Amino acid sequence: MTVLILTCEEDVTADMVVVHLNASGMPVVRLDPADLTVSAGLSGEFAHGSFRGHLAAGGRLVNLAALRSVWVRRPGGAASGAVHPSPWLAEESSQALYGMLRGSGARWMNDPDAAHRARHKPWQLRLAQRCGLPVPPTLITTFPGAAREFAGRYPDLVVKPVSGAHPQDPPRAVPTSRVPPGADFSAVAHGPTLLQRRVVKRADIRLTAVGKRLLAARKAVLSPGDPEEVDVRFAASREPWRRTAVPRYVADGVRAYLREARLAYGAFDFAEDGEGTWWFLECNQSGQFGFVEVDTGQPIARSIAEWLSRPGAEQPVAAPRTRTTAC
Amino acid sequence: MTVLILTCEEDVTADMVVVHLNASGMPVVRLDPADLTVSAGLSGEFAHGSFRGHLAAGGRLVNLAALRSVWVRRPGGAASGAVHPSPWLAEESSQALYGMLRGSGARWMNDPDAAHRARHKPWQLRLAQRCGLPVPPTLITTFPGAAREFAGRYPDLVVKPVSGAHPQDPPRAVPTSRVPPGADFSAVAHGPTLLQRRVVKRADIRLTAVGKRLLAARKAVLSPGDPEEVDVRFAASREPWRRTAVPRYVADGVRAYLREARLAYGAFDFAEDGEGTWWFLECNQSGQFGFVEVDTGQPIARSIAEWLSRPGAEQPVAAPRTRTTAC
Numbered sequence: 001m002t003v004l005i006l007t008c009e010e011d012v013t014a015d016m017v018v019v020h021l022n023a024s025g026m027p028v029v030r031l032d033p034a035d036l037t038v039s040a041g042l043s044g045e046f047a048h049g050s051f052r053g054h055l056a057a058g059g060r061l062v063n064l065a066a067l068r069s070v071w072v073r074r075p076g077g078a079a080s081g082a083v084h085p086s087p088w089l090a091e092e093s094s095q096a097l098y099g100m101l102r103g104s105g106a107r108w109m110n111d112p113d114a115a116h117r118a119r120h121k122p123w124q125l126r127l128a129q130r131c132g133l134p135v136p137p138t139l140i141t142t143f144p145g146a147a148r149e150f151a152g153r154y155p156d157l158v159v160k161p162v163s164g165a166h167p168q169d170p171p172r173a174v175p176t177s178r179v180p181p182g183a184d185f186s187a188v189a190h191g192p193t194l195l196q197r198r199v200v201k202r203a204d205i206r207l208t209a210v211g212k213r214l215l216a217a218r219k220a221v222l223s224p225g226d227p228e229e230v231d232v233r234f235a236a237s238r239e240p241w242r243r244t245a246v247p248r249y250v251a252d253g254v255r256a257y258l259r260e261a262r263l264a265y266g267a268f269d270f271a272e273d274g275e276g277t278w279w280f281l282e283c284n285q286s287g288q289f290g291f292v293e294v295d296t297g298q299p300i301a302r303s304i305a306e307w308l309s310r311p312g313a314e315q316p317v318a319a320p321r322t323r324t325t326a327c
Numbered sequence: 328m329t330v331l332i333l334t335c336e337e338d339v340t341a342d343m344v345v346v347h348l349n350a351s352g353m354p355v356v357r358l359d360p361a362d363l364t365v366s367a368g369l370s371g372e373f374a375h376g377s378f379r380g381h382l383a384a385g386g387r388l389v390n391l392a393a394l395r396s397v398w399v400r401r402p403g404g405a406a407s408g409a410v411h412p413s414p415w416l417a418e419e420s421s422q423a424l425y426g427m428l429r430g431s432g433a434r435w436m437n438d439p440d441a442a443h444r445a446r447h448k449p450w451q452l453r454l455a456q457r458c459g460l461p462v463p464p465t466l467i468t469t470f471p472g473a474a475r476e477f478a479g480r481y482p483d484l485v486v487k488p489v490s491g492a493h494p495q496d497p498p499r500a501v502p503t504s505r506v507p508p509g510a511d512f513s514a515v516a517h518g519p520t521l522l523q524r525r526v527v528k529r530a531d532i533r534l535t536a537v538g539k540r541l542l543a544a545r546k547a548v549l550s551p552g553d554p555e556e557v558d559v560r561f562a563a564s565r566e567p568w569r570r571t572a573v574p575r576y577v578a579d580g581v582r583a584y585l586r587e588a589r590l591a592y593g594a595f596d597f598a599e600d601g602e603g604t605w606w607f608l609e610c611n612q613s614g615q616f617g618f619v620e621v622d623t624g625q626p627i628a629r630s631i632a633e634w635l636s637r638p639g640a641e642q643p644v645a646a647p648r649t650r651t652t653a654c
Binding site: 037042045048049050056082093095096097099100102103112116117122126135137139140141142146150162189190191 | 372375419426466
């Protein structure tokens, strides 16, 4: 059996996982879909009711039936490195590769269709609510009147992108920022705007979920209530991330969330308020974990390697017996 | 309760369904995501564990909790008709609209994530096989040697696009065509190629599935075995489509396919060979149906209207009791 990693060549975070796979003797093939038709290839035959398929990458030929799991890390666009790239070739190559892999029976971290759905912030907020995770009051709107009315009820607001784009995608990274009192909301009519009651936080929480394993890290805010300290992704890093225990209601909620979302991996961001409540901000299904592992020494890469190596076509996350009705 | 139709203004096929919805007194709202921020708007508030959302379109305001179903027909790109369209605005608007709708609890024809997966031809072929539908021997490859070897075993071949693009998307419409004997397959290395054993057909079959209802139409090939008669979509229409009965093994297979694919609607193309076997060619989850309804008088639009109007958050397709282990 083999683990397939779909990622670009520059992805050093994948290297952290490959080290553990190599150490355990698990065969690994790394493939960048961008290399298709140049240094990577594929072939699959459907005949007499069955399917036989192969991938060629890095000088190796892998039988698709021997794939234990597929880790979708930071894959390049299909055939984007071809001699004559085109939208047509990209579409044909993407359909061929992901279509065959979808039919292979391998376990996914994460399933591409589940991953696509999981990017939708409004869907995340609704699911988190249904799973019993506290969500700060949030408005997504194109109606200036609704924004003004919301700001009347929740005067201390932040504004964020709806699409939850992350810094690894630089052209779309927009930090969370505070809404000044008396803001003019008329521009809301020109594009959906996400307003959220600001959580006066004493710490940021990053909870990394790998299958059933939950690894939480906490970064204290040195001056709680500092109005400038809003978006941890853009703040100067004075405090390190430290390991922290996961409250039971959060563990139950996160496992239910992953089960409903059909995700095997998720990087959850919470804001811890003055009373210790963890407020759900978002779940990035492809969130980075290297910086947390470096600060905390938590075995995230090893956990991913173990999940990818494990036999069996089980569901990504086993449902906890309690709270199954919460979602 | 209201039916939401996501489609562009020019979509006359949607009008065929709206007629039936209007006749039955079912409220309908038609929204083109392209109109977002100009003549369409949205607003949703997440607070205290619940969600309240609204859409504004065509001068009406619809409560998302009152949506019975969403029909995704031919929606324009989100906010593509905005005064200042941009990739960023498109992404924000798409995430806001589809994210809220995904959390609304409405039934989908078709669920966007299921629809995305269902476009993958290799996945379609594998699923059809697993559901017991006959699939002509097919190879998808970037290996010239594999193509040559396949052509040795199946000398009478057709070549098609992997991405199964349809004529409604003109820049990508590539007809199915025959592979001449002794073809040079070296170009296969430059892009994935789909080769399929040609079915010597006596008829084309279009089976339109609407929930549990299957409506099949048959178009006889006037000169069976005519090597020029390969792609019905591009052939001169001499024979009309006529209603035909659905063989039991096809009905079982199609219902299992829809259930596994989580689709409420599918347009299946089959080729009927000289012995009457229906060979699965593809399932287009958004396939046109107007031309079949015009020729055959089959109540496809009415069936869609009935499915969209029906109460209950049931699964798109009820599983047949037999053959549940086939898929």
